[in-house]
Amino acid sequence: MMLRxxxxxxxxxxxxxxxxxxxxxxxxxxxxKLVVAKVDMPGTxxxxxxxxxxxxxxxxxxxxxxxxxxxxxxxxxxxVRVTKFNVxxxxxxxxxxxxxxxxxxxxxSTTVTATPLPKSQLEKDLEKQIAATSDPNxxxxxxxxxxxxxARREQQDAANRNDALNASQTKAQQVAQRRLSxxxxxxxxxxxxIPSDVHNPQTVMRLLADYVDxxxxxxxxxxxxxxxxxxxxxxxxxxxGGTSSATAQLKRGMKVGEVTALLGQGRVLSESVxxxxxxxxxxxYANEDSLIDVTCVEGxxxxxxxxxx
Numbered sequence: 568m569m570l571r572x573x574x575x576x577x578x579x580x581x582x583x584x585x586x587x588x589x590x591x592x593x594x595x596x597x598x599x600k601l602v603v604a605k606v607d608m609p610g611t612x613x614x615x616x617x618x619x620x621x622x623x624x625x626x627x628x629x630x631x632x633x634x635x636x637x638x639x640x641x642x643x644x645x646x647v648r649v650t651k652f653n654v655x656x657x658x659x660x661x662x663x664x665x666x667x668x669x670x671x672x673x674x675x676s677t678t679v680t681a682t683p684l685p686k687s688q689l690e691k692d693l694e695k696q697i698a699a700t701s702d703p704n705x706x707x708x709x710x711x712x713x714x715x716x717x718a719r720r721e722q723q724d725a726a727n728r729n730d731a732l733n734a735s736q737t738k739a740q741q742v743a744q745r746r747l748s749x750x751x752x753x754x755x756x757x758x759x760x761i762p763s764d765v766h767n768p769q770t771v772m773r774l775l776a777d778y779v780d781x782x783x784x785x786x787x788x789x790x791x792x793x794x795x796x797x798x799x800x801x802x803x804x805x806x807x808g809g810t811s812s813a814t815a816q817l818k819r820g821m822k823v824g825e826v827t828a829l830l831g832q833g834r835v836l837s838e839s840v841x842x843x844x845x846x847x848x849x850x851x852y853a854n855e856d857s858l859i860d861v862t863c864v865e866g867x868x869x870x871x872x873x874x875x876x
Contacts, residue, residue, distance in 0.1 A: 593766065594653070596652075597649045602663070602783060603780040604642065613667065615752070640664070640751045641750065641751050647664045657759060661771075663750050666752045668749030677738050681728045749839070749847070816829055817861075821868045822866055822868075848863045
């Protein structure tokens, strides 16, 4: 009986070890890779759900709702890095550029609430004195003092509520910005457990083929920037008319130093570090006729926008 028990546990153990090894192998294969997004991705840790046991893998209504609610953190065509590949019982998390704002440790609240001021000791004393006196004149004087003290408290409460409203608006803007720079993820889902034939890189890439391009071409800026040192650009050409020429040279995949050499010194609008340690900066560069906002992840340009001044 003892031998049978030992044999049974040995068999079970031999069945479990490959599954763990497969998960580790997948994580090692994908983590750190550069890929290109084929769809816009929402700025939330909820990411994009892909349900492979449903007739339609993508729930487009849910997808559209998340884009509207959280904004676009990764745009179609963006070069992004796989920062985490997590295999669970019934889900594979394919996290990009940090996996999405709202994960553990991120403050997603946008509401600041003002606490009403309590009655001051003076206000309490005046109420007691009014209740204790029967002199009409004295009562009238005390009531006037009480009204003045209540008005002071109510005025301060109103100011505090206004400050809280302004703080809520500022916090909402900060959260919105962090969502746009916090990355996103694909959630590959099954009911029950992940099929055994999915535990290999080729199958995962096939399942994501409509949403992720794994073949980052050498000429793609981000891949080029990561592969070898890029030449330092000389900056705007002389002659005064170089603003448009300089912005025309801006592209995803450039390093921050190249952008600074091209457009001059910029200023930091925001800076954040994801739970995976990925540093994201939003920089603003100003020219004579335009403002250029540049989003960089780990010092590499992943997005930029140009607006007229």
